[in-house]
Every structure is written in C-alpha cells, then in structure tokens.
Amino acid sequence: MDIDSTLKRSTKPSQRKKLIFGTLLISIALIIWLIYSWLAPTTLAANQLQIATVTQADFVIKIRGFGRLKSKYQRYLTNTDSAMVEAIHVYPGTRVNKDTVILTLVNPLQAQRLSVARLELARQKASANEQIINQKSQLLERQASLTILKSELESAQLRAQAESKLIEQGIVSSLDYKRSLLTVKQLEQRVDIEKQRLVQLADMHHQRSKIQQELLSQFELNYQVQQQAFDDLQVTAGIDGMLQELNVELGQNLTPGTRLAIVGSDTALKAELSVQQSDAEKIALNMPARVNTFSTGNSGEVIATVTRIDPIVSDGRVMIELDLTGSLPANARPDLSIEGYVISHVIPNALTVNLPTKVQADTDATLFKLNPTTHLAHPTQIEFGTLSDNKIQLLSGAKVGEQLIISDLSKWQHLATIKIEQESL
Template sequence: MWHITRFSLHNYLQINNHIMDIDSTLKRSNKTVSTKKLIFGLVVIGAMLISFALVQWFSPHTIPASQLQIASVSQADFIVKVQGFGRLKSKYQRYLTNTDVAMVEAIHVYPGTRVSKDTVIISLVNPLQAQRLSVARLELARQQASFSEQKINQQSQLLEREANLTLLQSELESAELKSEAESQLIEQGIVSSLDYKRSLLTVKQLQQRVEIEQKRLAQLAQMHLQRIKVQQELLRQFELNYKVQQQAFDDLQITAGIDGMLQELNVELGQNLTPGTRLAVVGSDSALKAELSIKQSDAEKIALNMDARVNTFSNSKQGEVAAKVTRIDPIVSDGRVMIELDLIGELPANARPDLSIEGHVISDIIANALTIKLPQKAKAHSKAMLFKLNPNTHLAAPIDIEFGTLSDNKIQLLSGAKVGEQLIISDLSKWQHLATIKIEQESL
C-alpha cells in the first residue's frame, strides 16, 4: 500500500525558519561568504520546496471508506415527486346551528362518537317557541273548523236553490201538460181561446223562471267555488305557519343530519344561545379527502388530476392509498400552498378525520434518466465537482457533474457520469484541489 506523505504547515515553517537562519548568517558573514555559495544554497532550498510540492501533488491523500458515502449511477424512468404533509379531512361536513334564542338543556353525544343522521346531539329549550307552536295549532284548528262550516253552508244554499229549481220545473211541466190538453179541447169549444192563450203564457213565464233559476244556481256554485279557493289559500297559510312553528320546535332537538363522526362540540350545559350560534360539527368518517401542504416553489409543478399517493402510517401493508389532485388553493401561507386530494380505492384501517399524513404528487416521469442518490450540498439544476471512484485501484479523481431535477432524495445527472460508475456523494470540497484521493478499504 501507498503511505501518506503530507506537505504540512510544520514542514513549511521549518523550511522558512531555515531560510531566515541562512539569510541572517549571510548578512553576518557577508564579507566572508562568496556569491557562488549563496546561489548554491538558494538553489538547494528551491529544489527542496519543489520536491515537497510534487510529493504533495502526486501522492494521494487516503480516506477510510467507512467515512464516505458512495453511490452508483443508475438508469431508469425517474419519477419526479412533490412531497408534502397534512391531514385527512371529511369529504362532507355539516355545521350545526340554532335558529332561535335557546338554552342548552342536555348534551347527548361528545366529539369522537360515530353518529347517524337521526342521532340527537344536543337538546335545547325555548318556552316562547312552545307557546308560539300552541298558538299556531289553535289558529289552524279554528281555520279548519271555519272552512268546514263554510262548506256546509254552501252545500245548504245549493240544496235550497236546487229545490227551488226543481219546484219551478215541476210547475213548468204541469203548465205544459195543461196547455197541450187545452190545445185539443179548444177545437171542440170546451176551452176558450183566451184560456188557452193564458196557459201558453204561463208556460212561457215558467220557462223563463226556470232558466233564471238555473243561471242563479250556476252563479251560486261558481261563487262558492271562488270562496272555497280563498278559504283553502287562507287555510294553507295557517298550515304553513303551523309547520314553521313545529319545525322550529323540532329544531330544538339538534340532530347530526349525516352519517359520520361528531368532530366538534362548541357549547356547554346551561349556555344561553343567540340565533346562528355554531353548536357542533359533524363530518363523514368513511368519505375522506386529503389536504397536503407543499412549498410554494413546488406549487407551479402541480396541475389538477395529477396522480398522487398518501401515506397514513398504518402498520399494515395498505398504509398508502392512491389519490388525485382536485384543488389547488391560490392562497400562500408561510411560504406554503395547500392542495386537496381525492382518495381513490379502499382506505387504510387507521384512516380517520384529522389524521396526520404525508404524501406526494407525481408531477413528471423522465424516461431513461441517469440518477444517483442526492450528494451532500447538491442542488437541482446546478453544477458541482464529485470524485469518481475506480473500484480496481481504489483511487478517486474529481470530475465535473451537471445536475438536473431533484426528487425523493435522488437527483438527475445530465452529464459527467455513466451508468454503473461510482461517485462519492460525501462532502469532499476541502480535497477538491487534489488530483486523486485513495479510499482505504477496511481489512477483514
């Protein structure tokens, strides 16, 4: 093996002191030392300096392999990922509020409890609402009774008119029979012409009275119909008022409204409430979405409908779930942007609202890209110098590398290396002036 030969600061100082001693000696014995000896001494010292420099340049510095990170260049489709962190959220949420002043009488369910849409969460009390409901019920009953009475009266009036019409029709039929009989007897001289004409006049008058009575009956029926419509509309208003008051009374029993989990409870027993107070929040626990926070600089790489993956840190193999980007929040907060993901497929067993997660969006796939594990201090779309290792000689020489896209602790190599070559990804910037370094392999 090669041995370490180092041009150290100590050696340099020793040579420098030696030169100063010679210079002092030359000054003290300037009269006795010849110019040739002075030149000879300077040549010797210069040769020593050059020798040390050459030894330092051509003798490689040795570094133990255990102190270095060495990675091989690989070639494959490079999946560019945008990483982020966030939480699972309910896809559907319902904010529970009250519609009138009330007091919290009872709390039946607390956060973290699974509920159905009919589960009563909070019971409120409002004496005024109970009174309004009672008044509305009485008014509706009174209006229904009035409507029924009006219908009976109308039926009675119609029956009376129909009776009058029937009586007139009977008189008309009798008069017609009389006139027909007289028309046959008038030729025999039994009935006078005057009586016959009177009979015809009576028939004509009765016909007119029947027609008038029929019109009066029709008008009365039409008038009754209009009154019925007015009363029905008025009755509907009372029914609607009763339903509103009944609904307001029922709303004192605060139900979940959807199947899911009670996520928030914002009131206490005995608390007096004003209309519109936020009482609780219920969210779906089976239909979930993911919200990821990503760097603002990465937001421009993301578009809607891009594929993504979400990790819920489940102990099972199904801890990851596929997703798609459905929304990109335009607001930037603390240098980060929130994106919303729609979860696809079966959710992991530990999935629940507000669960902390990690995830990534696949923003691009670079075909047949050269990649390597991310070197220390390396940046995307930059140039740097790395040491390439020769596995046969265990020597490493510096080469210039051009980097491309960075993703998931890997970086793309645009130039400077080939597939299978080994590069030292540790920080060796302090040795970059050396032509080579030697990697000392550990002995077995």
Template sequence: MDVKVTQNKKSNRLKWASLSIILFSLILWLVLQPSGASKVNKNDIWTGTVQRGDLQLHVSAYGRLKSKTSRLLTAKSNATVDEIILKPGALVESGSVILKLTDPLISQALSEAKRSVNQSQNQFTQLEINQKRELLAQKAQLETLRSSLESAALEVNAQQQLIDKGIVSNIDYQRSLLEHRQLTRRLKIEQQRIEQLRALHIANLKIAQSNIDAQQEIQNAAQSQFHALTVTAGITGVVQSLSVEIGQSVSFGQQLALVGSTDELYALLSVPQSTMQQVKLSQNVAIDTRGGIINGVVSRIDPVINNGSVEVEVVLNSALTHNARPELNIQGKIDTGLRKNVLYINKPIGVEQDQSAHLFRLNQSIDEAKQIKLQFGAQTHDKIEIISGAKAAEQFILSDMSRWQAHSTLTLM
C-alpha cells in the first residue's frame, strides 16, 4: 500500500510540471505574438515619401476681391422704395437705374417751383413791355420838344433879321429868345430823364432777373431731389449690395446700395494668425479666382487680429480673369520663402511646423511600420520640412495615428 501512494504522488507532480511548461509557453507565445490592436489595414491609411529638393514655402488664405473705387448710394430725402430694377451682381454703367423711389411732397414741391419760375418769367416779360412803352412815351415827348426848339430857333433867326428894319419889336424878339432858351433847357432835362429812365429800367430788370434766378435755384433743388428718386449707379461696375426692399420707407442719408468698379480691383485675404509671422510686405501672391490666376503683391497688413485671422491686402499687377468682380470669393497663395536642398514630405495630420512628432516609418519588405521621432521645420499649405529623423525615399504613415501611439511597431495587413 505504501508503494502505490508514492507512485501516485510522483505521477501528479509530473502532470503539474507538464501543465506549467505548456502554460508558460502559451503565455510567452502570446507576449511575443503581435496583438490585434497593433494590426492596421493598409487601405485605412495614406502614406507619403520623403523627398529632397527646393521647398517653396507659402501661406494659403481665403478672401474676396474688392473694388478700389466704390460708390455708396444713399437716400437724398425721405421716400418709399417703389421699384427695384437691378439686384446685387448686376453689371452696371454710370447711368444704369438701380432703384426708383417715390415722395409726393417732392413732386408737389417741384410743381410749385416750376410755377413760381414761370410767374417770375412772366413778370419779367411784362416789366420789359411796360418799360419799352414808358421809354417810347418819353422819346415821343423828347421829339416834341426838339420840334418846338427847332421852331423857336427859326423864329429867333427870322426876328433877328427883321428887328433892324423895325418890323419886329425888340420885346417880341427877346420873348422869342427866352422861349428858345427855355426849350433848350427842357430838352436837356428831358434827355437826362430818358437816361435816368434807362438806368432805372436796367436796375428793375436786374431785380426781376434775380427773382427769376432765385426761383430757378429753388426749382433746380426740387428737380435734383426729384431726379434723386431715380437711383443710378454713377460708375461703371457691379452692384455689390442692396440694403432695401420694395415698399420700404427710407430716411435721408440711409444706405440704399453699394456699387463697386470692376476696372480696378484688389484682393483682401484673411490669413490665420498661426501662419501670419511668415507674411511680409512685397511678397508675391497668386490669386485663384476659379477662372484663372491673378498675380499680386502684399501691400498692407492689418495690425488688428480679428477672430484669429489677420487681413492682408494684395495689389493685383497682372490682367484680371474673365470672372473677376468685386466680392468674388478667392483663394490666395502667398510665397513666403524658399528652402534649398532640404528634406520634406506631405504634411502629416496633427503635425505643426518647428515641432517634433512621432510617425510610423514603413518597412515594405516585412509589412511593418516602426514609430520614429522626427523634427520638423517650416511648412507650406500641404508640405513640411524635415530637419532630422528621416532620409530621402523613406515612407511614413501620414494619417491620424494618435490611437496607435502606445505601440512602437505596427503590422500592416
């Protein structure tokens, strides 16, 4: 009996030893075997190849084309929008009608002003007729005096020849001389009256004309207000915005529409603050209007940051594209420099310039990707410089691999 117990104990120890060896081998195999979490499908990632060469740096931004010459159309009086002829986006000439307004008070004022001008002109005409009649009467009286004076002169001359013969008395002769002198003085007075009458007529006509001019100014002002009810573009360009609707009441000075010239445009780009330090004055810019490229130069940088962006003004120095117009949405690419003979790659997701990051480098021969630390430098919109950690022709995973950062190696399936 003692022998059997000893054999059973030995047999149990052998079984447990065998199970321990098997269990240890299984755990070791599981540890050495890549886990399911470190396996990545090749179709779920996108990769890029490290290249060496010159890297043209640029900053991309979005914005709009703006007109250098704009005309703000405002209401010249209180009125009501009666008709909208043209809407935003319409091409216009200087005399193109955009809006029509109505105001009964202006129409009434214009009618009254025209009536006042006609009355003043009629009064002027009547004054001229009366003056001519009065002047003719004075001239007729002057002619009568001249005739009387000529008759008196004949009388004096005849009596002078007869007085020596005693035919005419000296008293009659002296009376004739007195009458002649009186008529001569009256003639001079009458001539002076006519001159004064002419001067008076001229003064009265000036007063009447000034009254006409005053009434005409009132009419011109009313006419100008009436014409202002028909709102025209004033310049050749495009209607950029319209601030009113049909039937709306507008007050004096209220904005009605904005018209921008299509001949002279500039670009206004909104550059992200994160890349703003690369932008400087006089840098070349390519403006994409989706109808072609327009070249330009950075001319002004707004010092104010608005919603994380800075406005950059670009002067256009090449021919405009066929679709260029004010307020057109555009994309701009600002050339910020050139890095010669550097390593670069398409910009991986989550990587920023002048920072380090871990990327998975591909090993095509064994379908494996190993995590490598890289130091990055300057970047463009879609490319970034590699300062250290990579060599030309090496391939890296560019997709978002944040969920795999705990793994040093990935297996590609």
C-alpha cells in the first residue's frame, strides 16, 4: 500500500474548505461594512458651513443703489456776445458767493455800443425836456389869451348891465344896447372856443408826451441792455456755492453762448441714486430713503425723500432723485460718491433668515434644517418671499428659532440625513 499517495489525497479537500470558509468570512465582513457605511449619515464639519437662525420681526424692504451727491441749485455761466478771456480769477473747487468775479472778458465793440447808447439816451432826454418846456409855453400863451377874453367879456357884461338901466331913461339908445348885448354874446362864444382850444392843446400835449416817453423808454432799455452786456464782461457766480467747472482758458476767443463755467450750491444738496429697472418699478414719490456718505466721524447716513423718478432707462438702470432732509455730514460735497436705499414698504412680523446660497426671491428651495440637539440635518422644502439686502422672507417650511444651513448643499440633497460635526473644545 502506498501511504504517501493516500496522505496527499486526504489533505487537498481540507485546504479547499479552509480557503472557501476564509473567503466567505471576508465577503460577509465587507458586506456588513458596506451596509453600515450606507446607513450611517454623512458627516460635515460645522465650521465649514453657514448656519442661520429663523427670526421674526418687521421686515424693512430696501431698494439699494449707488450714485453721487449733486448741487440742488446750479447756474451755468455763458457769454451773450463775442469776447476774449482777459483774466481768470477763480478756479474749480473754490467757494464763491453770488458777487464773486470768476472771469473778466474784453470786447471793444461793446464799450463803443455802450457809449453810443448813452449818447442817444442823453439826446432823447434833452429832446423830451425841450418838448416839455415848449408845451408849458404854449399852454401859458393859450391861458393868457383866455384870460384876456374873460376880462373883455366881464367888461362887456358890465356895460350891458349899465345900459339896461339907462335905456329906460332914454340916455342910451336901443341900438347901442343891442350892440352891447351882441358884443357880450360874441365874447362868450370866443371864451367857450378858447376853453375848448385849451383843452385840446392839453390833450395833444399829453399824447405827444406819451409818445415821447415811449421813445425815451426804448432808448433807456437799449442803454440798459448795452450796460448789462458790458457788465456781463465781468462774469460773476450769481449764487453762493462752489465753482464746479471752468471750461475756458486765458486768451481764448469766445463765440456767443459759450459755456464758461458751472457754479453749484455746496450746502443745499440732493442725491441721485442709480437702481435696477426692476426695482425702480417698486419706488414711488415721497417714499422715505437713506443716503450713506461714508463719513468717518459718524455713520454718514442722511434722511432723504424720493422727489423724482427719471423715466429714461440707461443700461438697465433708472436714476432716482432724493431730497436730503436730514443734517449733512462734514464730508458732504457735490459729486461725492454715495450709496443709499429707498424703503419701499415694511412687512410686519415677517419670518426672515440670512440669504441662502443660490436662492432667489419668490421661489421654492430645499434647505437642510438642523436639529441642535442631535446635530442631524434633514432636507426641508422652504417657500421664500421678498428679498432685501442679505435677508429673505420665509413663507412656509420653517418656524421662529429653527436653524437652517444656508450653504450650498445641493450635492447632498439626495441624502435623508446629514450629521453636523461640532468643533471639539
């Protein structure tokens, strides 16, 4: 009997069984590990997430924009005639008052026109004075003639009265008495005619005086225009404020209507904000607003009111004009860059949370709601409402005090649970 062959045949089945049993154990262990890994929640570190708490309060809806402060009152300085810039007295950035001379212009023809206008006005005044003297002389002559006629009439009336008594005594003939009465009647008519002539003469003088006065007014107006044009060669600010622009150079020849400079008020200011066109539709006149000038001494916020909404849309934005009703900070000046917002309305007792990543207003989204006790987070469908700044309104899906993960967890939304690992102390 071959003992070695028998032993070899008996050991082979035993080794095969051991190998199969070991493989089975390893497979079972692997399956158990996979099942445990699948059932165990995914763990994320809390310090890598943004977690926000749902709050309830009056939700102020703000429409933000950016822009600049502008002068509430501006004056564009132009020239009315050809001229040359002779001197520049003030440069941009200088505070001025209404009488400050900014430019001196020169125009020799204007000085000549002013002299001619002054001479014509003086000649017309002399002519008017001469006419007044002549009229007074004519009136005096006419009044003297009337006085003589009245005297002759009184004498004739006295004669007729005396003859009326003597005719009865036969001292005066009837013919002489009738002649005296005729003389009285003729003198009375002459007096009436002379009075009418005096009235007509006075009326004629009045009409001539009106014509003369109108002519004189025209000459005076022409002189004033020429004088004003000459005075305008000294270009003054016209209002209190700051010289904002100077558009000419020394020695420059100017045509009529050239824009010389711009002066704007530096204490009376307004704000111009540029907002999105979609937001501008929610803004109305007289809405309250705030403007931030970024003053270092204080918050720099100024109370304001919407006074104008520009109807023109430029690059998808609309300009909103604000009247600054609050006290201006020390750094407020024209053309200062600012930010601001308009308070369109307030939602009372609204549920709000910090704006989650990739969430927009008036949409639904799935966020993970965190249980602070178990440190487990479950996906929850949330309905969002109005957005303002970095806050958004919650319409449904969460309550006051609940915590929501506002980080982007879109790649984990297929999971039923996420474990949030807190930092160890």
